Amino acid sequence: MRITVIGTGYLGAVHAACMAEIGHEVLGVDVDELKIAALAEGRPPFFEPGLADLLARTHAGGRLRFSTSLREAAEFGEVHFVCVGTPQRSGSFAADLSHIDAVVDGLGPHLSEPCLVVGKSTVPVGTAARLAGRVADLAPAGDAAELAWNPEFLREGTAVRDTLEPDRLVVGTGSARADAMLREVYAPMIEAGTPYLVTDLATAELVKVAANSFLATKISYVNAMAEICEATGADVTRLAEAIGLDDRIGSRFLSAGLGFGGGCLPKDIRAFLARGEELGVERSLRFLREVDEINMRCRQRTVDAARDLVGGSFLGKRIAVLGAAFKPDSDDIRDSPALNVAAVIKLQGAHITVHDEEAVDNARAAFPHLDYALEPAKACEGADAVLHLTEWRQYRELDPARLAAVTRTPRLLDARNALDLPHWRNAGWTVRALGRPAA
Incomplete structure (x- = not known):
């Protein structure tokens, strides 16, 4: 099929490459010309295991190309996947749907042939129904330009595998x-x-959040435990x-430590809270406020534990931090607990x-007042404590x-509970870990 993927961030770039990998002809579209130029050369603008090889292979095979034109996308595609970001709105918990x-406003007027617009972005429930009406109003094809919702469930670090071998596919539509x-898109x-x-549309929107x-x-x-x-x-x-x-x-997701961050979980639960208030069901989602507060408290607990480890004050101390990305196998530093x-x-x-x-380059751009090292040992030179984050x-x-x-001074705080603590203690380290006895 002829598929367009609009938005080439973590979701869109991976989805475009994977759709080309399973045999479709794909056009990736983004307003960021530098990003499009990099992708067109087979260079992903972010780190994701396996993506660079996939881009190179599908681009060389002629199944994947990129553009900045929504008009070109409308003329090319039978199915248009919308994969743009929905960040937290400034000054609010609500999602920014701009x-x-x-x-939709840019693509709709060019949809002169029957087609399907498919939302993959995470949105507040009710958004899809509103956009379906907008597409039908704007498109010269009228009701023949339909909208469905197909939430994504990929995880940074395993996004390629999650797209090619998903654990489920959810499609919100009332149209046969x-x-x-x-079904043809996802046939393999x-x-x-x-x-x-x-x-239905609403259920598909709710599944992800x-x-x-x-x-x-x-x-x-x-x-909390x-x-x-x-x-x-x-x-x-x-x-x-x-x-x-x-x-x-x-046992999955029962690893205590510094808590979650990134571009999805924090903003998604807050947007869910905001939408619940709009719908008048805020009491049903009130527990998510405590979930968010516990998560943010993990960061302060880590700071407090590190301060105790170095004797009660950070003044004049040298601290090595192992980790800047919000999770391993990613260079994403959005809402990074480590940073x-x-x-x-x-x-x-x-x-x-x-x-x-x-993630050193991204971290340096966002936090230039911190120092950075290219090797763990260099970061630890002269350190009064090492924090594993x-x-x-x-x-x-x-x-x-x-x-x-x-x-x-060999002192370690394992804020991710991922290291072999007896091994470190036997090597002479004073070790502290969140939620675990000191010895």
Whole structure:
């Protein structure tokens, strides 16, 4: 099929490359000319494992190209995927829908042939119905220009696999034609056994925010238990292991630590709260305020634990920070807990040096007042404490004895509960971890 993907950020670039990979002819569209130029050369403007190879292969095969023109997109595509961002609105919890509205307003007047516009962006429930009417009003094709909603469930770091091998496909539509077109788009996944669920528009919109809210709740729950463990001398990692063995609960997302960040979970639960208030059902979502507060409190608890580790004050101390991205296998620093903690400690008088596998450039651009190193050992030179804040595999493979030799004082705070603490203690480190006993 001829497919356009409008918006080439983390979602759109991956979706475009994956649609080309399964055999469709794809046109990626974005207003950012520099981003389009990079993608056209096969260079992703962000780090995502496997994406560079996928872009190069599909571009070389002639199935993927890029443009900045919505008119060209309308003339080219049978199916138009809308993948633009819906960030948190300034001064509000609500989602900023200006980008998605701009796409519909810019694309609609050029839709002169029957086609399907498919929203993949995360939006407040009710948005799709409004946009469906807008598309029909603007398009010269009238009702033949339909709209469906197909929420994305990819995770940064595994986005290519999540797109090519999704755990489910959800399609919001009341149209048999739209359903048939999307079944054709996703035919390889459906044939491979991926569950394909057809819902109404509102349910499809709610699936993503409901899923993210559940995951955020699970993360904040175990972090609340970590606070209890610290107060009682219990070990949150053993607690999580024990309750995770209950198949009604499961062990995934029960890792206590610094909490979640990034461009999705924080803004999605806040937008859900805002939409609940608009719908008059705010009491049903009130728990999400506490989920958000627990998550943000993890950052302050990390700062407090680091301060205690170095003797009660950061003044004049050198702190090494391992990790800048909000999660491993990504260079995304949006709402990064690691950088938030680093910046707060810097304000309290410490000298901070940050290392990250991929996110150093992005971090330096956003936090130029911090220092950066290209190797973990360089970041740790002369450090009074080392903070493990993003759980890159590289940090689990560090030699604590060699690292201890370059620090001023071998002290470690594992804020992600991902390191082998006895191994570090045996190498002479004083170790602290959130929600775990000191020894």
